[in-house]
Amino acid sequence: MKCEELGFKLQSSSHQELWSLDSDVVFLNHGSYGACPKAVLAVQQSLRSQLEQDPVNFFGRKWEPLLDNARSKLAAFIHTDIQDLVFVPNATTGVNSVLRSLHFAPDDEILTTNHEYNACRNALNFIASRTGARVVVAQIPFPVESPQQIIAAVLEKVSPKTRLALIDHITSQTGLIFPIAQLVKELQARGVETLVDGAHAPGMISLNMQEIGATYYSGNCHKWLSAPKGAAFLYVQRDKQAEIHPLTISHGANSPRTDKSRFQLEFDWTGTDDPTAFMCVPEAIAFMGSLLPGGWIELMQRNHQLVIQARQLLCTTLQIQPPCPAEMIGSMAVVPMPVSLANQSHIWLHDELFDQFGIQVQVIPWTESPGILMRISAQIYNTLEQYEYLATALKYCMKQN
Structure with a gap:
């Protein structure tokens, strides 16, 4: 069933042409994997061409200055010192790198929440x-x-045995922005180090590593920052860096260089791979920040306002109350599904919306009632009309159950 059959003739956003997204799909799930603009992909292709023209020269002379430039631009964007950042392929790798580096005893407790991302759990x-x-x-x-x-x-779960807390900044399943700076402060006051899973935060909300104060923080650049896939970062407080190592031990472990920290020497080179995703981070920051007159601040505000409107539209359609205050979400919002849809599997609902209506949206199983959640994303290429179409499709699905 196409949108025309439901009385919709969707007009593409003027910004959608800047992406390679399928024009036949209503794409409401930027949050899962991001989507990289054509202009950023063109820069990556240029870098890949340089690499393949002379791999020895690229890795011998060009690689490190390009990586350091990317790290410098990212450090300025998230308000931290360049010495405290390394690149990793994704936030999950950053979380794993910290966890695998630390030493835990049988009496230690590691605190997390029931909203933690499954891979990190x-x-x-x-x-x-x-x-x-x-x-x-x-x-x-x-x-x-x-x-x-x-x-x-x-805080109720903190005990004298709590060694580390792994906390989401923005939860994947429920789209909540946790009060991370206050949580970090309260946990540190109780002697608990903090590892923040910030997969969704860069580019969705303003980030200031200095204000957050986490011991460790890992975030993706390929989601809301819209860099190519395979670009993420790990931040580690300066006094903890000697303890943290990459999952792959390579040449940096015994490098004689003294111009960089062992932390960066180890993480920067873990073996031959394609580093161009990291090198495109400055282009992604510049490109996304150029789309609106107010730059990144206006982009974040625009996406937040759109997802709030979309959430209210869905809640009205489903006759439910919004599940959290508007200030607790950024550019993603989660809506519980009604009983008539929750009785079906989350896979059925996702596939029904995609196969019958051409809508790509995240449907999530949840351990508590109602059992199924829907997460919508709002990026600059999305329009309110697309969520109106989703609401109409949901009403059709409810009638079938």
Whole structure:
């Protein structure tokens, strides 16, 4: 069933032509993997051509200055010192690098929440099984009424044995912006180090590493920053860097160089791969920041306002209340599905919307009632009319159940 059959003739956003997105798909899931603009991909292709024209010269002479330039631009964007940043392929790799580097004893507790991203929770479980440490889970309700509920739930689970807290900045399953700076402050006051999974934060909200104050922070550049896939970063406080190593130990481990920290020497070169995604981060920052007169601030505000409108539209259609205050979300919003749809599997609903209506949207299983959540994203190429079409498609799906 096409949108015309439901009375819609969707007009593409003037910005959609800047992306390679399929014009036959209503793409409402920027949050899962991002989407890289054509202009940024063109820069990456140019870099790849340079690499392949003379790989020895590229890696011998061009690679490190290009990497350092990218790190410098990213450091300025997230307000930190260039010495505290390294590139990693994705935020999950950054989280794993920290967890695999730290030493845990059988009596140690590692604190996380029930909203933690499944891949990183699996990493916690792996570390616990190897070391005997115990994973403690703070139960944060959803729907949630205020940031204070999150803080209270996390702090309630802190004990004298709590060694580390792995906390999302913006949750993948529920789209919540956690009050991360206050959480970090409260946890540090109790002697607990913090590892922040910031996969969704760069480019969705303003980031200031100095103000957040986390011990460790890993974030993706390929999502809301819209860099190519394979670009992410790991931030580590200066006094902790000697303890943290990449998952692959390579030449940096015994490099005689003294002009860079061992931390950067190890992470910068873990073996031959394609580093061009990292090198395109400056282009992504510049390009996305040029799309609106107000730059990144206006872009973030525009996406936030659009997703709030879209969420209200869906909630009205489904006759439910918004599951959290508007200030607790950025450019993603999650809406619980009604019983008539929650009785189906999340895979069925996703596939029905995609196959029958051409809508690409994230549908998530949730351990608590109602059992299925829908997460919508808002990027500059999206329009309110696309969410109106989604609402109409959902009404059609409900009638079928």
